[in-house]
Amino acid sequence: MKPPPFEYFAPTTVEEALTHLAEHGYDAKPLAGGQSLIPMMNFRLAQPSVLVDLNNIPELSYIRPDKNGGVLVGATTRHKTVGNDPLIAKQVPLVHDAIPNIGTPQVRTRGTFGGSLSHADPSAELVAISVAMNAQLKARSQKNERLIPAGEFFIGSFTSALEPDELLVEIQLPPLPERSGWSLHEVARRHNDFALVGVAAVVTLDKKGNCKEARMAFLSAGDRPVEAHQAAALLKGQKPTAEVILAAAEKASTDDIDPGSDIHATAEFRRHLANVLTRRALDEAFKRAKEN
Amino acid sequence: MNSFNLSVTVNGALYEREVEPRLLLSDFLRHDLGLTGTHVGCEHGVCGACTILFDGEPARSCLMFAAMAHGHEVTTIEGLGSIDQLSPLQEAFREAHGLQCGFCTPGFLTTLTAFLKENPNPSEEEIREALSGNLCRCTGYQHIMDAVKLAAEKMNN
Numbered sequence: 001m002k003p004p005p006f007e008y009f010a011p012t013t014v015e016e017a018l019t020h021l022a023e024h025g026y027d028a029k030p031l032a033g034g035q036s037l038i039p040m041m042n043f044r045l046a047q048p049s050v051l052v053d054l055n056n057i058p059e060l061s062y063i064r065p066d067k068n069g070g071v072l073v074g075a076t077t078r079h080k081t082v083g084n085d086p087l088i089a090k091q092v093p094l095v096h097d098a099i100p101n102i103g104t105p106q107v108r109t110r111g112t113f114g115g116s117l118s119h120a121d122p123s124a125e126l127v128a129i130s131v132a133m134n135a136q137l138k139a140r141s142q143k144n145e146r147l148i149p150a151g152e153f154f155i156g157s158f159t160s161a162l163e164p165d166e167l168l169v170e171i172q173l174p175p176l177p178e179r180s181g182w183s184l185h186e187v188a189r190r191h192n193d194f195a196l197v198g199v200a201a202v203v204t205l206d207k208k209g210n211c212k213e214a215r216m217a218f219l220s221a222g223d224r225p226v227e228a229h230q231a232a233a234l235l236k237g238q239k240p241t242a243e244v245i246l247a248a249a250e251k252a253s254t255d256d257i258d259p260g261s262d263i264h265a266t267a268e269f270r271r272h273l274a275n276v277l278t279r280r281a282l283d284e285a286f287k288r289a290k291e292n
Numbered sequence: 293m294n295s296f297n298l299s300v301t302v303n304g305a306l307y308e309r310e311v312e313p314r315l316l317l318s319d320f321l322r323h324d325l326g327l328t329g330t331h332v333g334c335e336h337g338v339c340g341a342c343t344i345l346f347d348g349e350p351a352r353s354c355l356m357f358a359a360m361a362h363g364h365e366v367t368t369i370e371g372l373g374s375i376d377q378l379s380p381l382q383e384a385f386r387e388a389h390g391l392q393c394g395f396c397t398p399g400f401l402t403t404l405t406a407f408l409k410e411n412p413n414p415s416e417e418e419i420r421e422a423l424s425g426n427l428c429r430c431t432g433y434q435h436i437m438d439a440v441k442l443a444a445e446k447m448n449n
Contacts, residue, residue, distance in 0.1 A: 004314065005312065006313060007313070008313030008357070010359070038337075038355045038357070039337050041314075042316075042335050051313070053360060103425070104340070104425025106343055106425045107425065109350055110346075110352070
């Protein structure tokens with residue numbers, strides 16, 4: 001199994017990388033950790049004629065506090081680094097909790113946050129949690145820089161809103177508001193395998209203990225991360241009792257998602273899993289919100 | 293030929309080679325350097341047989357291009373121990389029958405060498421997690437678990 005030939009560039013600055021992307025456009029692919037792109041090239045499912053290796057660009061790898069209490073993560077920061085970072089664990093615990101679910105230990109030493117998002121795999125944990133957290137994604141091209149809300153970044157199966165000359169350079173993870181809780185639950189056939197279904201939830205309570213806001217994003221339930229808008233509307237303003245959570249889980253699994261059937265699971269089974277996982281995730285998220 | 297001038301340290305020795313950018317690190321180690329201890333199983337990052345240490349961290353050599361190793365340090369199974377002097381982990385694999393056919397073993401040894409360095413007193417659960425990225429079709433993993441526990445004991449004494 002050999003990837004097709006390509007021209008290889010190993011820039012050391014973002015500016016230089018953007019020059020290559022501007023020049024080669026659709027023919028070029030940025031190479032981050034390579035844990036998805038290289039297998040696709042080995043299978044010849046992807047045949048870029050130019051690879052722009054981002055692994056020698058130090059300015060793309062960092063974790064630092066944001067002014068608003070959130071965390072800024074450079075696009076090529078590796079999963080293992082994110083998973084071990086104390087600031088991440090403290091300020092954006094949903095990210096910390098998601099990391100052990102990504103691939104295998106060997107994948108996490110190479111794979112990167114920005115690489116996972118740019119790959120836009122609807123079964124990726126970071127893709128779903130970035131939507132649930134309302135992360136902002138900073139994209140740069142030679143002539144422009146823009147912030148894309150995670151909810152608008154994933155536009156189809158393995159397709160992001162990035163233009164061919166754009167590079168995802170930073171992930172801006174907002175802090176949890178007061179009285180907020182989070183949770184991520186998924187089911188996979190084998191530990192570390194792609195999830196059959198998963199759900200990430202972030203909820204906030206008001207001072208009276210009613211649900212002020214709830215965001216739920218499903219992985220492996222559609223061609224992109226699927227937000228449960230209807231279930232969220234149902235929760236808003238309600239006391240999060242067992243009945244309300246049950247109703248929200250019903251709504252999410254019946255009306256918000258439209259999962260497909262494949263060799264791994266039927267659509268019906270995925271809906272069942274979504275229902276159970278949503279209940280668990282909301283239970284845990286509201287419990288944490290009460291404690292915070 | 294579209295070529296790249298690669299300079300990489302493998303098992304402590306510096307190698308300089310002209311390679312094609314599309315050459316996988318696993319193939320570079322095996323074909324260009326003759327280090328055939330790194331085994332190639334699935335070539336898409338599932339089986340873990342080709343795991344090497346990249347700057348000390350376990351990584352799939354089939355999911356890296358050789359060019360990406362430029363200026364870095366790679367350790368393969370050949371760098372862990374020798375026939376005359378096995379590493380404590382290799383010794384433990386032999387004692388606890390942590391292998392049968394041996395095809396997957398280089399990947400397990402590199403992965404677990406890094407793991408034990410980071411976590412010298414692992415729990416059973418942590419060991420299971422650590423070897424979750426390596427497939428073995430012979431042993432059923434139990435003897436591998438035993439070997440890791442034995443190695444941890446040996447290394448702590």
